[in-house]
Amino acid sequence: MSNILDLIKHIESDIITIRRTLHQNPELSNEEYETSRLVQETLTRYGIEFQSGFAETGVLGIIKGDKPGKTVALRADMDALPIQEANQHDHTSKTPGKMHACGHDAHTAMLLGTGYALQQLKDQIQGTVLLVFQPAEENAPHGGSQKMMDDGVFAKYQPDVIYGQHVWPYLPVGQIGIRDKEMMGASDRFSVTIRGRGGHASMPQDGNDAIIIANQVISSLQTIVSRNVNPLDSAVLTVGRIEGGYRYNVIPDKVYFEGTVRTYKPEVKDKVKKRFHQIIKQTVEAFDAEVEIEYLDGYPATINTPKWAQQARATAQHMLGDEATPSLDPVLAGEDFSRFLNQYPGAFIWLGTKIEDAENQKPLHDPAFKLNEKALPQGSMYMARLALETLENLQEKE
Incomplete structure (x- = not known):
């Protein structure tokens, strides 16, 4: 494995340069044309075979080892977010409103x-490694993973195991987060429009106040988690946006609100969804109003395959020591990698990227989010080792 370390050291400046180039030129979900072009040009420069056009901008790199064996896929997502960057450094986003x-x-x-390291080690690879560059991970609830699979990304090479790696600002550099089962939650979205009757604020008897109705609905929705979900299970229902009203002396005829539901277990998700519709419809009916509900089933929960999560943990410990894989709780953030895991065994992994000025570390999706670039060559080396060790593991099971 010392060969991997040497190869990654050789390419380290390239990894940093590519990351900074992409950071300066962010592209939103389903718009990753220049990002896809950079990926394809880099794969060509590294001598790696590839196919493109999956979910339009997705790319599949293919590294065939000189020895026969199984297939391992490694996935990276490519899209940015509609956020105005608040950082001040020499590679901030050049595109207003995107980061x-x-x-x-x-x-x-x-x-x-x-990919560069593994391409140089083809004579040692027992099988095939696939490099999956996925668009539209942030485009919940649709995403890009299912579209890539629908477009045949694995039509010729079916992965026996698939891994995804995500930077994690809650862990220091040198630590890797892996759980045997639940990693991240199912993420559904909803929007609700309540329609009452408008009127003058001084004559409420002539109207049907949509704000009062919405207030009752939103308060009642919070009882789903507290009174319908087993306290030992996990669920979150959040209303993140609400709009209604015209001015201080007008009873509004319409209120709109939207939010998200997060769960792990499918049966909990189904219960929350059922009660969500019941509470809204019955409450609005009691106020003699009307309602329109849009509920979008999003990404399923990200559940690791225990065997391959344990392999990922063992590889991390081989590389970084036994203390490198602390015990962690799952989180209810959503992740499109879950759809790959619904089809193929594998694991999702968190790479510690906390900045050295830890007190000023901002979370993911924050306009001032930063990561510690010292973790990047480590992440490349880790995934290369994980691919090789997984292929060896698969070979031993033959």
């Missing part, structure tokens, strides 16, 4: 670095 605030620029750069 890589979730580290997808780093994911893409690290996977290219991994």
Whole structure:
């Protein structure tokens, strides 16, 4: 494995440069044309075979080892977020209102670095490694993973195991987060429009106040988690946006609100969804009003395959020591990688990227989010080692 370390050291400046180039030129979901072009040009420069056009901008790198064996896929997402960057450094976003605030620029750069190292080690590879560059991860609830699979990204090479890696600002550099099962939650979205009757504020008897109705609905929705979900299970229902009213002396005829539901277990998700519709419809009916509900089933929960999560943990410990894989709780943020895991065994992994000025570390999706670039060559090396060790593991099971 010392060969991997040497190869990544050789390519380290390239990984950083690619990441900074992508950070300066962020592209939103389904708009990753220049990002895809950079990926393809870099794969060509590294001598890596590839196919393109999956979910329009997705790319599949293909590294065939000189020895027969199984297939391991490694995934990186490519899209940015509609956020105005608040950082002040020499590679801030050049595009107003767009920012890589979730580290997808780093994911893409690290996977290219991994690909370079593995391409140089083809004579040692027992099987095939696939490099999956995915668009539209942030485009919940649709995403890009299912579209890539629908477009045949794995039509010729079916992965026996698939891994995804995500920068994680809550862990220091040198630590890697892995859980045997639940990593991240199912993420549904909803929007609700309540229609009452408008009128003058001084004559409420002539109207049907949509704000009062919405207030009752939103308060009642909070009882779903507290009174319908087993306290030992996990669920979150958040209303994140509300709009209604015209001015101080007008009873509004309409209120709009939207939010999200997060769960782990499918049966909990189904219960919350059912009660959500019941409470809204019955409450609005009691106020003699009307309602329109849009509920979008989003990404399923990200659930690791225990065997391959344990392999990912073992590889991290081989590389960084036993203390490198602390015990962690799952989170209810959503992740499109879940749809790959619904089809293929594998694991999702968090790479520690906390900045050295830890007190000023901002979370993912924050306009001032930063990551510690010292973690990037480490992430490339880790994924290369994980691919090789997984292929060896698969070979031993033959």
